[in-house]
Amino acid sequence: MKIYVFFCSLLLALQTCFGAEPVGEFVELHSCDLFTGGCTASSESTLLGRQLFRVWSISEGTWNNQNLAGLKIALLELGSVNLAEKGASADTAEIFVPKGLAPAQKKALISWVSCQGIMPVSTQVLEAEITYQRSGSAANVTVGDSISLSTMAIAKCSSGACGQALWYEPQVKYSSFEVVASRSSEIRDSAMKFLWRDHDRPNVFLASFGPNASAIQLAESTCH
Numbered sequence: 001m002k003i004y005v006f007f008c009s010l011l012l013a014l015q016t017c018f019g020a021e022p023v024g025e026f027v028e029l030h031s032c033d034l035f036t037g038g039c040t041a042s043s044e045s046t047l048l049g050r051q052l053f054r055v056w057s058i059s060e061g062t063w064n065n066q067n068l069a070g071l072k073i074a075l076l077e078l079g080s081v082n083l084a085e086k087g088a089s090a091d092t093a094e095i096f097v098p099k100g101l102a103p104a105q106k107k108a109l110i111s112w113v114s115c116q117g118i119m120p121v122s123t124q125v126l127e128a129e130i131t132y133q134r135s136g137s138a139a140n141v142t143v144g145d146s147i148s149l150s151t152m153a154i155a156k157c158s159s160g161a162c163g164q165a166l167w168y169e170p171q172v173k174y175s176s177f178e179v180v181a182s183r184s185s186e187i188r189d190s191a192m193k194f195l196w197r198d199h200d201r202p203n204v205f206l207a208s209f210g211p212n213a214s215a216i217q218l219a220e221s222t223c224h
Helices: 010-014 038-047 103-114
Strands: 002-007 023-030 051-060 072-078 092-097 124-127 130-135 138-143 147-152 176-189 194-198 201-209
Touching: 023 130, 023 147, 051 130, 051 147, 051 176, 051 194, 072 103, 072 130, 092 103, 147 201
Parallel strands: 092 124
Antiparallel strands: 002 124, 023 051, 023 201, 051 072, 072 092, 130 138, 138 147, 147 176, 176 194, 176 201
16 A cells, blocks of 8 residues: 555645536445444444544546546544534544546545545545445445455344434435445554454445435335
8 A cells, every 4th residue: 555645735625626526326334333223322422433434436427627437535534523423523534545546636536525525634645456346235345455344234124113213324425325234344554553343233324426326225124
């Protein structure tokens, strides 16, 4: 993994967002449950949720006169508050961009992702191989050799009385979403001295973004 020796500046974070809105999908992994019972949500809201990982897969669209079709970009955020809460902001973050992009295309990709939602003003940018594959509720993501994530559907309630509800929504722009479970996930970051492993929890948003994006509906009856 190649570390790019610069940080996103305040100018980048505040620049005007314009372009033909890209279309695609994203996966958003949280360190707290998203679709759960009230007691679990209440306890986790004060104790967990300090980590967030997200990867976008752009199927088509341009930004700042650069074609972004087929590109992927990922974001890892760490904070001192529950980052699933509306308006919560991370303390530190890393953006992962594909290796080998032309400077103008890389700048446009980072500009686009900075316009999608809340992120720290100073964010380190790294280059890595990024893969994203999805079939239904099963998504598989890798970023270099330090991040891996696979998801699966949440089982439907047989009685319809699981007592669970949706407590959060994605923190970035989306067209539609559903909550799925992390089959397994592992994030290792030596720079941040950080290790995050998770599995079998309803803590992942699988979503679409952009105009005319294909709908991904939240299941009406799901339980964990």
